[in-house]
Amino acid sequence: MVVTTGSDGITPRDGWSSRTAFILAAVGSAVGLGNLVRFPAEAGANGGGAFVLFYIFCIVLIGLPVLLSETLIGRHGQSSATESVRRMAAESKASRYWEGLAGLGVISAFMILAFYCVIGGWVLYYIGVFVGDLFTSGVTGGALAGMSAEDISAIFPALLENGLLMTVLDLVFVVITVYFVARGVSGGIEIAAVWLMPAFFILLLGITIYGAFGGAFSETLTYLFTVDFTKLTPDVMLAAVGQAFFSLSLGVAGMITYGSYVGRDVNLAGTSAIIAFADTSVALVAGLCIFPIVFAAGLSSEGGLGLMFDTLPHAFQSMPAGSVIGLAFFIMVGFAALTSSVALMEVPTSWAMEKFKTRRMPTAIAIATLAGLLGVASAYSMNALSGFHPLGFIPLFEGLGIMDTLDSVTAKLFMPIGAILTAVFVGWIADKRLINGENGLDGGLHKLWLFLVRWLCPVVLTLIVLFGIFG
Known part of the structure; x- marks a missing residue:
């Protein structure tokens, strides 16, 4: 275990045991x-190789710079996300209100x-479905034996209608x-x-190797990597930028928090590049x-x-060893x-520990309890509370239930605004001597x-x- 120091430079602080551990956690x-x-479907439908090339371009020019900015704030501050920003702002003789960018995250x-x-609970449910199916269909047969296409299509809607089951999951x-x-x-986290x-x-x-030998691999290569720049419209390009941004989990103070546990011997530029590449x-x-x-x-x-929850179960039914592959797939998704x-x-656990000077375990349990309660409301927003639209008076969120509102508010507003503030803070506000000492870059x-x-x-x-x- 690596023990770093907190923002006071004295207090021992838990940290990653190695650079590899940090990379794995960040990935x-x-x-x-x-x-x-989302990404592979977007790529195939919007120009294949052209979309992929533009997406990589966005990762390098947009995602990676913001990723490095977040991790260097955290590593410099060696504290919660808000406290790390506050400390860098203080050392740069800037307003402490810049900590609001991390607070938004x-x-x-x-x-x-x-x-x-809630979505993780859906994955657990499908793991259970395929565990039971493995005993019914056996190892070599297709998945969901004896079920019609209509029966398989009904699994997911039935789950969404069962608020109690979703709550438990x-x-x-x-x-x-x-x-x-x-x-x-x-x-724990490591x-x-x-x-x-x-x-x-x-x-x-x-599963990829299995699909290469038993599936339509050549058709997939054509779908994903045939370059068609005519489909790369301005809307598609902006969608690719957004996908690159959200794919790296930027704007939620996660990389600031994880960066705060990184030792001083780690080159942040090289490590950030590895994370983006992975x-x-x-x-x-x-x-x-x-x-x-x-x-x-x-x-x-599509x-x-x-x-994930409708098309793939149908596909697993028609393939050899479909029960095994289906179970392996949903376990894989569960890990992610x-x-x-x-x-x-x-992120909120680290913030609350710093803010209220509390121990980790009760703080994490408190955060989990609050998130669980809001998750229960999200689960019921697809059935019993489907008519409740918390921000329906705002045109942007009109008609959205609790779960969709949470998704829309964070994806359309909070995350990108937080990332904009991060870029402005690091690029224009923070003392350049602090930045130069943290980012691991030099010269050009x-x-x-x-x-x-x-x-x-x-x-x-x-x-x-x-x-x-407005889009």
């Missing part, structure tokens, strides 16, 4: 449902955590998450990352994992949660969801990064906000 934070479902992380655990997922967060950085992320990669590669690679491989199975079954490639929820819970690369953070990132992220509001 686990970033890799989620967006990588596994803390709120975003909590709101996302609440409904993300949500709370189970919250309990699993808080177990790791309450045990601390090296004793253990989850070090064990679950390698297991995730093994399952992802295993996250992008997962998104690309996810397409090679999912679509050979989908295309072999003659099913739609993205979203329907692809858990590492992301752990990161989301750590440092000048390029500073230009991107000062000019390109704020402008493009502002366009994302405007597109989210």
Whole structure:
């Protein structure tokens, strides 16, 4: 275990045991449902290789500079997200109110955590479905034997109608998450990352290899990587920028928080590049994992949660060893969801510990309890509370239930605004001597990064906000 010092420079503070542990934890934070479902579907539908190239361009010029900015704030402050920003602002003789950018991220992380655990509960349910199916169908047969296409399509809607079941599943997922967060950085969060992320990669590669030999792999390669620049419209390009931004989990103070546990010997620029590369690679491989199975079954490639919870179960039914592959797939998704929820819970937990001077375990339990209650409301917003629209008086959120409101507020407003403020703070407000000592860059690369953070990132992220509001 690496013990760093807190913001006072004296108090011992838990930290990552190694650079590898930090990378795995950060990748686990970033890799989620967006990588596994949304990106490959967006790529295939919007120009294939052209979209992929533009997405990588956005990762390098938008995502990576903001990622490095967040981690360097955290590593310099060695404290919670808000306190780390406050400390850097104080040393730069700037207003302490800049800590509000991290405060916005803390709120975003909590709101996302609440409904993300509901989705995690859905994954647990499908793991249970395929565990039971494995005993029914056997190892070699297709999944969900004896069920009609209509029966399979009815599984997910039936789950959404069952508020009590979703509540139980949500709370189970919250309990699993808080177990790791309450045990601390090296004793819990790191253990989850070090064990679950390698297991995730093994399952992802295993299913991809299976699809390469047993699915429509050549059709998938054509779908994902044929370059068609005619489909790369301004709207599609802005969507690619947004996907690159959200894929790295920026704007939720997560990387500030995780960066605060990093030792001074770690080169943040190189480490951030590895994190961005790993996250992008997962998104690309996810397409090679999912679509050979989908295309072999003659099913739609349309993205979203329907692809995961409706289309893929149909595909598993028609393939050899479908029960095993289906179970492995949802376990893989569960690992990705858990590492992301752990990161989301750590952000408000770290903030509350610093703010109220409380111990980790009771603080994590308190945060988990509040998130669980909001998650229950989110679960019931799809059935008993479907007619309740908390921000319906605002045109942007008109007709949205609790869960969709939480998603929309964070994705369209809080996250990109928080990232804009981060870029402005690091690029224009923070003392450049502090920045130069933290980012691990020199010469031309440092000048390029500073230009991107000062000019390109704020402008493009502002366009994302405007597109989210008016698009």
